[in-house]
Amino acid sequence: MAIIELNNLWKEYGDQVVLERLNARVEEGEFITVVGASGCGKTTLLKMLLGTERPSRGQLLLDGTPIPDEPDETRGIVFQRYSVLPHLTALQNASLCGELDANRWLGRAFGATRKAIRARAVEMLEAVGLGAALDKYPHELSGGMQQRLALAQALIKKPRILLLDEPFGALDPGIRRDMHQLVLDLWREQGLTVFMITHDLAEGFYLGTRLWVLDKVRRDAQSPESYGARLTYDLPVGDSKKGTLQAIARNVHDTSRLLQGATP
Amino acid sequence: MKKLINRQAGPVGRWALGLLPFVILVVLYLVASDARLAANPNDKLLPDLASFVDAIQRMAFEPSKRTGEYLLWQDTLASLTRLALGVAISAAIGLVVGIATGALPLVRAGIAPLVTGLSLVPPLAVLPILFIVFGLGELAKVVLIVIGITPFLIRDLQQRAEEIPAEQVIKMQTLGANTWQIILRLVWPQVMPRLISAVRLSLGSAWLFLIAAEAIAATDGLGYRIFLVRRYLAMDVILPYVAWITFLAFAIDFALARYSRWRYPWFHQAR
Numbered sequence: 080m081a082i083i084e085l086n087n088l089w090k091e092y093g094d095q096v097v098l099e100r101l102n103a104r105v106e107e108g109e110f111i112t113v114v115g116a117s118g119c120g121k122t123t124l125l126k127m128l129l130g131t132e133r134p135s136r137g138q139l140l141l142d143g144t145p146i147p148d149e150p151d152e153t154r155g156i157v158f159q160r161y162s163v164l165p166h167l168t169a170l171q172n173a174s175l176c177g178e179l180d181a182n183r184w185l186g187r188a189f190g191a192t193r194k195a196i197r198a199r200a201v202e203m204l205e206a207v208g209l210g211a212a213l214d215k216y217p218h219e220l221s222g223g224m225q226q227r228l229a230l231a232q233a234l235i236k237k238p239r240i241l242l243l244d245e246p247f248g249a250l251d252p253g254i255r256r257d258m259h260q261l262v263l264d265l266w267r268e269q270g271l272t273v274f275m276i277t278h279d280l281a282e283g284f285y286l287g288t289r290l291w292v293l294d295k296v297r298r299d300a301q302s303p304e305s306y307g308a309r310l311t312y313d314l315p316v317g318d319s320k321k322g323t324l325q326a327i328a329r330n331v332h333d334t335s336r337l338l339q340g341a342t343p
Numbered sequence: 344m345k346k347l348i349n350r351q352a353g354p355v356g357r358w359a360l361g362l363l364p365f366v367i368l369v370v371l372y373l374v375a376s377d378a379r380l381a382a383n384p385n386d387k388l389l390p391d392l393a394s395f396v397d398a399i400q401r402m403a404f405e406p407s408k409r410t411g412e413y414l415l416w417q418d419t420l421a422s423l424t425r426l427a428l429g430v431a432i433s434a435a436i437g438l439v440v441g442i443a444t445g446a447l448p449l450v451r452a453g454i455a456p457l458v459t460g461l462s463l464v465p466p467l468a469v470l471p472i473l474f475i476v477f478g479l480g481e482l483a484k485v486v487l488i489v490i491g492i493t494p495f496l497i498r499d500l501q502q503r504a505e506e507i508p509a510e511q512v513i514k515m516q517t518l519g520a521n522t523w524q525i526i527l528r529l530v531w532p533q534v535m536p537r538l539i540s541a542v543r544l545s546l547g548s549a550w551l552f553l554i555a556a557e558a559i560a561a562t563d564g565l566g567y568r569i570f571l572v573r574r575y576l577a578m579d580v581i582l583p584y585v586a587w588i589t590f591l592a593f594a595i596d597f598a599l600a601r602y603s604r605w606r607y608p609w610f611h612q613a614r
Contacts, residue, residue, distance in 0.1 A: 131513065150516035161510040166532045166609050175528065176518040186524040218613035236518055 080143060082107045082239065082272050083128070089136035089307070090123050097123050099307035101137070103291070107239075110266055110273040110287030112316070114280050114327075116335035119293045119308045121276045125244050128274060129154055141240075152176075155238030157246045162229035163217045169228050170213040173200035176236040200235065207231045207261060223254040227261065234265055241266075243275040247282075259286055280328055283316075290314045292327050295334045303337050390579040398579040414568065415587070422565040423591070425481065426553050429488025433549075434542055436489070437496025438534070444497070445504020446530045447522075455501070462494030466552060474560060484556040491552040492545040496538075503537040504530050536607035543599050550592055 081104040088101040097120040105111060115121050126132035127139055130149045139146045141153065156162070163172050174188075177196035181188035188196050204210060207227040217225050226246055233241060243262070247255045263286070266273050277283055283290050292312035299305055312327055352360055376389035390398075403415040444451040444458070470487055477483040507530060515525045557566030565588055572580045604611050 129513065129517075150513045152517060152519040155517050156513065158510045158514075161508040162514060164511055164514070164529060165613060166607070179515075179518055179520050179524050179528070183521070184523065186520065186528045216609040216612075218609060232514075233517065238517065 081105055081140075082142060083146075084138070084140040084143070086140065087137035088127075088134050088139055090120065090127065090132065091135045091307070095304040096307035098293070099309055101310050103310060103313060105272065105289075107272055108270050109289055110263075110271075111275070111289045111291055112283040112287045113274060113276045113291045113293060114278065114283035114331065115293035115308060116331050116338055117278055118338040119295065119331075119334060121278075121293055122244060124293065125242055125274065125276050128240070128242055129156060152236055153238060154240045154242055155233035155236055156242045156244065157226065157229045157233055159245045159248045162246075163225055163232060165217050168214050168216055169204060169209055169220070170197065170200055172217070172228055172232050173204050173235055175232065200231075203231045203235045204228070207265075223250050223258060226250065226258060230261065230265065234269060234271075237269065238271070240272045240274065243273065245276055245278065248278070255282075262286075280324075280331065284324055285316060287316055290316050292331065294327075294330050295337070298334065298337050300337060308334075387576040387578055390582075394579040395583055398577070399583050402580060402583070415584075418563055418565045418568050418584075419587070419591070421561075421563045422553060422557065425484050425557075425564065426488065426549055429485045429553070430492070430542060430546070430549050432485070433489050433493040433496055433545070434538060436493050437500050437541070438531075438538055440497045441500025442504050442526060442530055442534060445501040445534075446526055451501070458494055458497050458501075462498060464490075466491035467555060470556065470559070479560040484553065484561065487552045487556045488549050492549050495545055495548075496541050499541040499544075500534055500538060503534050503541075507533055536603050536610040539599055539603040539607075543596055546592060546595060550588070554588075 083103075083105040085101045085103045088098065089096070090098040101124075113121050113124065123132060127134055128146065130147050130151070133148050141147070147153075150156070164175070167175065174196050177199065178188045178193075179186050181192050181196065187193075201210075201213065204213060207230055209224060209227055209231065212220060212224060217228065220228065229246070246262075247258050250258065259282070262273070262275075265271070273287065275287065283292075290312065291310055293308040294311040295303070295306055295308050296311060297306040311330065312323070314323070372389065373392070376391050379386045379389050380391060399415075403413060406412060407414050440454065440458070444454050466487060469490060470483075473483040473486050473490070477486055511529060512525060515529050520528065553564075554566030554569070557564040558570040561567040565584055569581050569584050
């Protein structure tokens with residue numbers, strides 16, 4: 080059975096149509112990269128998967144039942160910023176989910192439980208390359224290291240679905256490549272289902288197993304918001320032809336200009 | 344030569360420039376005091392240094408002839424106890440209510456309008472009510488401080504709690520936290536350093552309310568003493584008391600700032 084199912088999914092805010100007629104099935108273990116112009120509803124789709132926004136029409140199913148309409152531990156997330164808690168050190172950040180589990184009222188663990196949680200956190204932090212920064216606060220870490228920490232923190236909970244909201248958007252290109260490798264490794268190891276949002280088309284063309292393009296099919300220069308974005312491409316990554324990629328890039332660029340207010 | 348706007352004081356220069364106004368004020372005072380005392384040796388308005396030393400000696404280091412107590416220290420203890428009680432109670436209420444209204448939209452909808460309304464009541468206007476309800480004892484003075492600064496603390500902390508990025512609240516939920524755990528592990532620790540800065544800001548008003556209450560009804564306390572000796576134009580006591588109060592206020596503020604830097608490095612360094 081599909082883990083995520085989109086059945087004729089719409090999202091509207093009043094007159095403004097953000098997403099229209101999305102249909103797709105996602106199997107467990109897929110790595111989906113979602114690309115599209117900014118303002119095209121990528122983040123809205125992610126918020127619906129997260130549970131902070133609800134579909135206006137149609138269905139968004141998790142394991143065949145409507146997805147819970149608030150965030151919970153089935154879906155982990157890494158945002159572009161503010162993902163880790165600034166008042167906790169790297170180790171405390173990574174131990175947090177274990178401690179929350181251990182004690183419902185205090186949200187802290189003691190004794191042997193605490194030791195076990197810390198050991199696991201250390202192991203995870205070492206796996207993402209933060210073994211030397213255990214006792215550092217997030218503000219003492221570089222942007223790339225903060226995102227590594229955010230990944231470790233999300234993955235230690237073993238969520239079934241990992242949502243990545245432009246997680247590497249603020250990083251330098253070199254560091255970004257390292258992070259891609261890290262995400263791919265972790266995804267393979269843990270058998271996760273990943274949704275990654277990016278506005279970097281190149282990132283979407285080679286990362287993961289499946290590429291979704293959100294784009295407006297109907298563009299109205301007078302009122303760009305009266306038509307929503309649809310899934311214009313749903314391709315397996317790897318065997319897409321050069322021409323397709325250029326077509327996607329061109330379409331996304333046109334929509335982008337439309338949304339920025341340029342006249343065609 | 345560099346433009347004035349680009350010129351900085353060196354380490355020594357900064358101290359010298361900072362001290363200069365104080366030195367000028369002291370010199371001005373001494374000159375004025377000298378001039379008045381030359382005209383009238385019994386002038387009480389601008390006493391000379393010797394009278395200050397004398398008054399401090401009398402208030403701080405000699406037992407009072409009437410009660411046998413060291414007045415300055417007794418006044419200080421009484422005032423600081425009231426201030427500490429008032430501020431501690433306000434901080435506790437501010438923390439609990441501020442977090443509740445800041446973190447929980449339902450509580451905010453219910454309580455925020457009331458807090459806004461209460462914060463607009465001038466505290467000194469309700470002082471007579473406090474004296475009627477709580478009597479003239481310690482309670483009324485402490486309650487005046489509480490009434491005076493709690494609404495500010497609540498509103499400030501509510502705003503700080505609301506400012507916590509939504510991403511972090513969502514993150515906590517994806518890590519399996521329930522509402523109580525989010526408050527305990529995310530909101531509370533993040534609001535604590537902000538509570539300290541809010542308390543630092545409100546200390547000025549707390550002193551104001553304390554001295555006002557002591558001036559009207561008390562048998563000891565720094566404010567009481569100042570208003571008592573005012574009847575005898577005893578500037579030689581009033582001015583050292585004012586300086587002492589200023590020093591206490593400065594010391595408390597300094598200690599809170601230092602504590603916050605030591606306890607919450609993530610808060611201060613990240614800025």
